Amino acid sequence: MFAQRTAWSAEFLPSHTCGTPGLIPNGVIHGLRYNMGDKIRYSCESGFVLEGHSILTCIVSAGSGAQWDFPSPFCRAEGACGGTLRGTAGSITSPGYPAEYDNNLDCTWSILSEPGDTIALVFNDFLLEDKYDFLEISGTDAPSIW
Template sequence: MYLMYPLFLFSVLPSHTCGNPGLIPKGVIQGSRYNIGDKIRYSCVMGYVLEGHAVLTCIVTPGSGASWDFPAPFCRAEGSCGGTLRGTTGTISSPHFPSEYENNADCTWSILAEPGDTIALVFTDFQLEDRYDFLEISGTEVPSIW
């Protein structure tokens, strides 16, 4: 006597949720659904400015199922050094350039680009004070620090 077992084929379906993108320091998040097509909106508490995309959308991504279309933004204090660049060109400089900037300046700049775009940085004047200053460039690959 032979017993026949049914043959079951299975596959792992891609995720249809992006998951909670998380709170940001000094930030507020609106929206509590994280499935494909859902949107969430970030804002900052008074005295802080949002840097990055305010609205994130959960989209279908090849291979991994679903992910947010942009990284979570951040909130920076009003009047602080830094900002966000959008578009095809822009300029980043330290406060009061070409004069010296204050001690302990902490500047964070975000450069927003569409997925697949290349960002090129061209330095025309660059000087750091040894043991005190540094430049960190981070993105989709491992950060570089000079």
């Protein structure tokens, strides 16, 4: 009898999946594939507005494996305080400015920029009610609260 031996080896390839980007409250995700090059799209239920990028792409990042190119967006109630600024300039005001704003508002603004860009905030008219109101600015550094 003749016995034949076959040489073989196994190679484990790095994962090229971003995994599920997650559901968002009052939102809908379109797309079921989460591998490198795949795209998913978010939309919001009636009465809500999408804030952030509606389309995310699974990309390969050096040293990090696969990841989504932008954070998941969120759905904001229509007419709610807050929003998203894109582009090279913009303006943020409180609801009804220059009149006083209502109590118990929770306004969240997102400022989207390209990697490496600098964001400068210039306050022209700014007044908070002591002990009740605050401003929090967060990003890549630790948040600052005034």
